[in-house]
Amino acid sequence: MTSNGHPPRYDRRAASRVLAGVARPGLGLTPAAPPARRMEYTCTPVRFEPGSHLTLSQRLYLERFMRPCRAEQVTSATHRIAWTDSDGVPNTGHFHAGGLGPIVPIAMREAVLGLWHSIEADAALARRIAGLSERERAVLEGTTTDHEPAEIFRVGIEACGRALAQHALLARWTPYRTPAEFAAGMRDSGIYSAVATRWFWELQASSYRRGMIAVTLATQPDGTVRYSAETVATLRAMKDMTIEDAHRTMRRATHVEGLTVEEAIARYHEELDLISRQYALLPPGTRPACLAAMPHQLDGAHYSLLPVVVDKFTELFTAVVGRLSIAEVPADTGSDSIELAAADQLFFVPDMTCKHCVRTITGVLESMDIAVHEIDLISKRVTAEFRSPRNRHRAFEALRDSGYNPTVELPTPATTETAV
Template identity: 65%
Template structure:
């Protein structure tokens, strides 16, 4: 989720997915990544692991089941695979992370190595590169197209989000590794690349589905093996993904039709008034012309300097290359279990304060407050700028349960300010 609001300038900017995709391709060629000496980082990680507890009679947790029922129609529970464990760790940039794995899969090293790969590639997009020079020379009209078409306006942020989404795809599909012929994480990453699974995610999924299911440790697809050993989505998976995407587009269009045709709002007024209904991603679907299918900006091919060029294979190729090196360097050990929290121990004043590094907008504020209040926890203050939350916990066990509930919603609460440990992941 990206913290931004729609300004009048945004709403006047042209919405043109094809042109936005061409602009990004022009920026990425002839080289998106600049190989440079990587920052020396400690690759030894200590993580904590918590088993996911499914609801009775299902293999899904309450959070997974609720999201499935509310936002993934017509996907069925039988089509969803859940992680068995949630893990938390601090990456080499000092940033708290949450990931998921299955105990019959490739293990906790995959989410860790995925995150380290993201950090490494963000560094390769850093200042002083040829990409940085091309972005600086971008004309105002092109910037206007990106502002009017994309959720993240700045080109560097668009590329960074694309890298992160490639990592999500790899870590999320690793939940299905037991159903593939690949037996190591490096083999699995190369198999996903060679089987064009990254492209399938970019073109078949819709953005919010990937982000939201990833945060909940679930994946709504199956994998089948071809005779040549590559993998693919079976027909039922493709049918379900298309139906979910169509339902999301339909929801966005219904909101816009009601606002503009029945309530007499302009497009800008409708997007501003129904911001929560449309959210940040559905806003883009709401602006699609009738009958137009949304296309992934990175997946579209363009003629650049007389050759066909697409950003997606460049990102995927580099991501897999770096991941296969870093997975061998990352050492993951489990943190020793701490003492069981008790219900009859008072909460210290400092334990009423915690931070949520990935709280980025007012929607997040309302969600976090709603989760706590639904558990009978009084919320004294939530400050979006500092990511600081003050809540009246009844006991350490009550606090631990609240943190678990927030993690079920995709947030990563930490007991100390992220500013005390966070370093700039851009290098």
């Protein structure tokens, strides 16, 4: 039962309509013009395995979760960067040396923050969310990962930013030569819609964290870009395999072992995490559709949430990148050799972006018998009970193998606003 007494109800179209109804009068995506800003970052080359264009983490993820994708279909970043955003939160990102450079992930993050803050400041949106019925909340709880509309919108904006920065690894194979041109080209080419319909959530999030993308872009006569036919086929095959794996686990649990759906989800938590659970509950033969991409008729007019978010994100990203200057600074290479006191339990995970990340990080630590006391998604801060410096080091290595990049200290914000 939900907190309001209604049982959760899995219904993707109904959940999409609830979100569209809340957003349709206005989603608060009207951030103020960004200030001129200077930001500093550190940069390290990505370390590939000998004789390969992939890192160990990338190869392991490819082999385990991206069947039937082949290594030659994957493009990797060449560099990883770290910086502190204007909210004082540490971040990591990737770029390709032959592309548009580190300004794309940094400006992307600032655009995401601007849209987040505009949603938080929208009192009318908050009132509409508060006025949702118990039945509508039950649909969101039964269908979505994050349940609360504001949180769902926040994660959706983050996913939009991820798509831009991840596809920028391929910018050198497109006609777009500046970050602003690339952002407009992504929008005009319908790439965000392709991500929403072709990809599945964990593939995008996990491959983004690892600085890799399994996509080839083909330039069209009108100057836009599209996924190649091979890319579409491979993404579909990966998605179908994920759905079938989820259905197979659910069939075994419910038909062979006689469990209820709730019991199956509880017993096979690792196989049916929050992402695969949504696929396992789909009727056979049904393809999952992104909630933001579903069209609706509201107040007699056609409405789809995804284009609204994409347009606002592109507009703000273009404004940010035009007023942002960045500078590389030396990395603090001495920190890796410092032994931390066992009582020092605080660290940060810059690439923790959603509640699925929270559950994954918690699962990794708890599997090592490390108690997790607090995880704050907004500040990306984690407090856990490490037994020793060596235990902490091993936990960090396990998190890196899972696609995350923990850091010990919150860097001093390296950002200044400059006068116009």
